[in-house]
Amino acid sequence: MKRLSGLTTHLEDQSILETERQLLLDLGNDITRIRDKNDLIVLFSKRIKSLFYFTHTIITLIDRKDETYIPFLLDHQASAIKDHPAYATMVGSRFTLSEPFIQTVLAAKEPVDFRLDEVMQAPQSPAFLRVNFEKGIRHVLMTTLRIEDRPIGFIHIYTDCDQPFSKDFQAVIERISPQLSSAVANIIKNEEILKKESEKSFLLDFSNAITAVRTQEELAVVVKTALRKLNPDGGYVIRKINPDGITMSAYLHDTGSSTFDKALLERVLAEKYPINDGLQNRVLDSFIPLLFTVERELDRGYSLSYLDLWKNMGFKTMVGLALRNGNTNIGLLWLSIDEINIPILQGLCSQVAIAMGNIMANEDILRRQAEQALMLAFSNELTGVKTKADLDYVTSQTLQSLFNTRIAVLYLLAEDQVTLRPFLFDKQFFDEQEMQERIDFYSLKVSETHVKQVFESTQPLLLEIDEHVEAKCLKLSIQREQRKYKNVYAAALRLGEQDLGMLWMLGEQINGPLLEAICAQISTAVSNVLAGEQILHLKKQLEDENDYLKEQLRTNFDEIVGSGQAMQEVYRLISLVAPSNTTVLLLGETGTGKELIAKAIHNASSRKGKLMIKVNCAALPPNLVESELFGHERGAFTGAVERRIGKFELAHNSTIFLDEIGEMPLETQVKLLRVLQEKEMERVGGKATIKLNVRVIAATNRNLEAEVKAGRFRSDLYYRLNVFPIHLPALRDRVEDMKSLADFFLSKYSKNVGKKPIKLSENALRQLQAYLWPGNVRELEHLMERSVLLNPDHLIRQFFLPSISENTAETPALGSDLSLEEVERTYIIQVLRRCQGKISGIGGAAEILGIPGNTVHSKMKKLRITKADYFGH
Numbered sequence: 001m002k003r004l005s006g007l008t009t010h011l012e013d014q015s016i017l018e019t020e021r022q023l024l025l026d027l028g029n030d031i032t033r034i035r036d037k038n039d040l041i042v043l044f045s046k047r048i049k050s051l052f053y054f055t056h057t058i059i060t061l062i063d064r065k066d067e068t069y070i071p072f073l074l075d076h077q078a079s080a081i082k083d084h085p086a087y088a089t090m091v092g093s094r095f096t097l098s099e100p101f102i103q104t105v106l107a108a109k110e111p112v113d114f115r116l117d118e119v120m121q122a123p124q125s126p127a128f129l130r131v132n133f134e135k136g137i138r139h140v141l142m143t144t145l146r147i148e149d150r151p152i153g154f155i156h157i158y159t160d161c162d163q164p165f166s167k168d169f170q171a172v173i174e175r176i177s178p179q180l181s182s183a184v185a186n187i188i189k190n191e192e193i194l195k196k197e198s199e200k201s202f203l204l205d206f207s208n209a210i211t212a213v214r215t216q217e218e219l220a221v222v223v224k225t226a227l228r229k230l231n232p233d234g235g236y237v238i239r240k241i242n243p244d245g246i247t248m249s250a251y252l253h254d255t256g257s258s259t260f261d262k263a264l265l266e267r268v269l270a271e272k273y274p275i276n277d278g279l280q281n282r283v284l285d286s287f288i289p290l291l292f293t294v295e296r297e298l299d300r301g302y303s304l305s306y307l308d309l310w311k312n313m314g315f316k317t318m319v320g321l322a323l324r325n326g327n328t329n330i331g332l333l334w335l336s337i338d339e340i341n342i343p344i345l346q347g348l349c350s351q352v353a354i355a356m357g358n359i360m361a362n363e364d365i366l367r368r369q370a371e372q373a374l375m376l377a378f379s380n381e382l383t384g385v386k387t388k389a390d391l392d393y394v395t396s397q398t399l400q401s402l403f404n405t406r407i408a409v410l411y412l413l414a415e416d417q418v419t420l421r422p423f424l425f426d427k428q429f430f431d432e433q434e435m436q437e438r439i440d441f442y443s444l445k446v447s448e449t450h451v452k453q454v455f456e457s458t459q460p461l462l463l464e465i466d467e468h469v470e471a472k473c474l475k476l477s478i479q480r481e482q483r484k485y486k487n488v489y490a491a492a493l494r495l496g497e498q499d500l501g502m503l504w505m506l507g508e509q510i511n512g513p514l515l516e517a518i519c520a521q522i523s524t525a526v527s528n529v530l531a532g533e534q535i536l537h538l539k540k541q542l543e544d545e546n547d548y549l550k551e552q553l554r555t556n557f558d559e560i561v562g563s564g565q566a567m568q569e570v571y572r573l574i575s576l577v578a579p580s581n582t583t584v585l586l587l588g589e590t591g592t593g594k595e596l597i598a599k600a601i602h603n604a605s606s607r608k609g610k611l612m613i614k615v616n617c618a619a620l621p622p623n624l625v626e627s628e629l630f631g632h633e634r635g636a637f638t639g640a641v642e643r644r645i646g647k648f649e650l651a652h653n654s655t656i657f658l659d660e661i662g663e664m665p666l667e668t669q670v671k672l673l674r675v676l677q678e679k680e681m682e683r684v685g686g687k688a689t690i691k692l693n694v695r696v697i698a699a700t701n702r703n704l705e706a707e708v709k710a711g712r713f714r715s716d717l718y719y720r721l722n723v724f725p726i727h728l729p730a731l732r733d734r735v736e737d738m739k740s741l742a743d744f745f746l747s748k749y750s751k752n753v754g755k756k757p758i759k760l761s762e763n764a765l766r767q768l769q770a771y772l773w774p775g776n777v778r779e780l781e782h783l784m785e786r787s788v789l790l791n792p793d794h795l796i797r798q799f800f801l802p803s804i805s806e807n808t809a810e811t812p813a814l815g816s817d818l819s820l821e822e823v824e825r826t827y828i829i830q831v832l833r834r835c836q837g838k839i840s841g842i843g844g845a846a847e848i849l850g851i852p853g854n855t856v857h858s859k860m861k862k863l864r865i866t867k868a869d870y871f872g873h
């Protein structure tokens, strides 16, 4: 083959020319088909080598970025220098375009032959010349590859012959160099396409795999598989920005094939790194991957445990890429990788960021669901909360499981609206006994700065437990060092607009809106517990009162004394009306026993299990009549600080006794009418209509008919009340009961003072029967009570009663200008009236007058007293 470069004959020249033409034609055809580096190698090592002698070829490519050229295609098998110790370095090196040797090549239009021993000596000559020379190479033929006159690289053809390359060979190379240039350009393009395709398919595979990812664990598998494909031995860590926004923690990691200090790895994985550590912030701020040399960063003085770990793992360089969702940084990827393929790494990171975002969103949804479930459970549990202890338990449990938080103190606003007293508190932080003993010390005032802040804020506040908070607000009885919490959360407890108290909690991280919702629930529960406590207290009080009153009622019923005709009629009416729900109107003078009878009716009705509610209409302050009867809502009028339940509502399912109904103001009469008609009412200042089942018993000593006529009492109300009137007789009209009543009271009051029952003398009884009793039974009762105390022995012989003339109402006829006969006549008529015409026997006129029956008859005859006189009025 050497012959082609040697001397030749004319004929031979002819055939050589022919061969060359054929060779060039074939080469041209072949070259245009070349798409792959190997094809080019084959072309040189097989086709050209079969015609011309040379040892090996290299193609280098120009990199305009830094004005260098780099090895692109090496015929490793044929390379004479492959055993040279510097070979590996040569292969990976860049050679400058600015030195004379390569400048000569670039300047020449045709291939240039160099003697190595000469050219390698020249200053700045590339090192590969000497390396080749050292391996026996003597000449190199250099040709510039150009595309449209623009140099793209060089063909180096080396030979160990001492002779320069023949002119023919140089001519062939010159002739084929344009095709070779195109072939190289094609190869580059093809490689780029293939690279892009492989990148695409890598990212596509990754994307397919990652779409199925739902959890952190699944993401770990997919990322590991992908990164191992890119970089089989390298390790990586993905860090996520923590919710605090200022630190990052490890999210996923792979140690690759490195060996490492396990304890150090564990420590690094558990650590929270400030984002602004000088490295991570640079990665997060960058839109391209950043490469860090571990050793150099350590030398710069960064004392970051993860740098130590990387060094320990043998990673020399680390590439950092930001993980972004849109424009938001969510974390970063650190990886040790040899080849930084920016599109692939960026594509991978953007997919990882999306997946992380989805996982976090998913976790967020799951967390919310869990929170909602907990809230629901909390709310359910709260409905069962009746006592402070229940509330303490349920609240602590929930706060612990939701926020890993401990309730420090739950303060309630005292009645003075100024002091906040501890209501619930964590026994871990406070000594119960001390808290109770020093409640004032542990209480807060609304004027305190932080307390004010909490009440003014609509949301829970996060406060650092500084000296001030600790001293002023928490007054914790345990040492700071013993607590793991650094923060305190304070939230107001409100019921509508009303401040109820506040909650102070110790915790790390609390979800504000969730805490707000919890506080609202706690507020309701607290007010329920308080109301429950109050109800229990009132219930107990009512039960006691009820027992006492029922007891009283029972006695009272037995205490209705009187078996005379008038009272028999009353009993008959009571027994008729009691079992029904009919409204009863009790009429009679003061002290005739209207209240006693009302109680008896209630007691004989099916409502007797509940307390009869009495309202004295005459004793009600005029401006509070309505509020007393119907209750009021909080704020209904000035002074209505609390909601108040009215008498009607209290009397629900029971009886209301409206005493002195005649004194009721006209405006209230309308409302009362409505209750009687519609059996419903509203509280003053309230909107809700309250249905009622109340039996009404009204009483008056007034003449209601006359009141109606005078316009002081509504006629419609009168008719509503006057459904079942019962007239109670005046005591003077039931003299037949005088003895039994007097005896009853004497024995009752004697017993009270521990005396033996006192008896009445006949004279004394007569005195009582003759008296007109303007105060009726009440007056008699008081007189008997007095007499028990004043009478020294066991018999009352005489009473000192007001003179008859003092009983002005009943003695109009007994004026001082009457004759003795007229006075006697009027007096006998009055007595007969009271005795309902009865002359002899017990309670008869003769007994009252203290004269025999016959004498009464003769006196009546003499004074012309007829039945018309005493029955006619």
Ligand SMILES: Nc1ncnc2c1ncn2[C@@H]1O[C@H](COP(=O)(O)OP(=O)(O)OP(=O)(O)O)[C@@H](O)[C@H]1O
Residues within 6 Å of the ligand: 559, 560, 561, 562, 588, 589, 590, 591, 592, 593, 594, 595, 596, 597, 659, 700, 701, 777, 778, 781
């Ligand atoms: N029949 C009776 N038997 C025993 N005690 C009676 C009788 N009637 C009245 N009393 C007693 O007389 C006192 C006055 O009775 P009560 O208060 O019921 O009268 P009232 O008609 O309601 O008076 P007022 O119209 O002044 O309110 C009470 O202590 C009551 O117990």
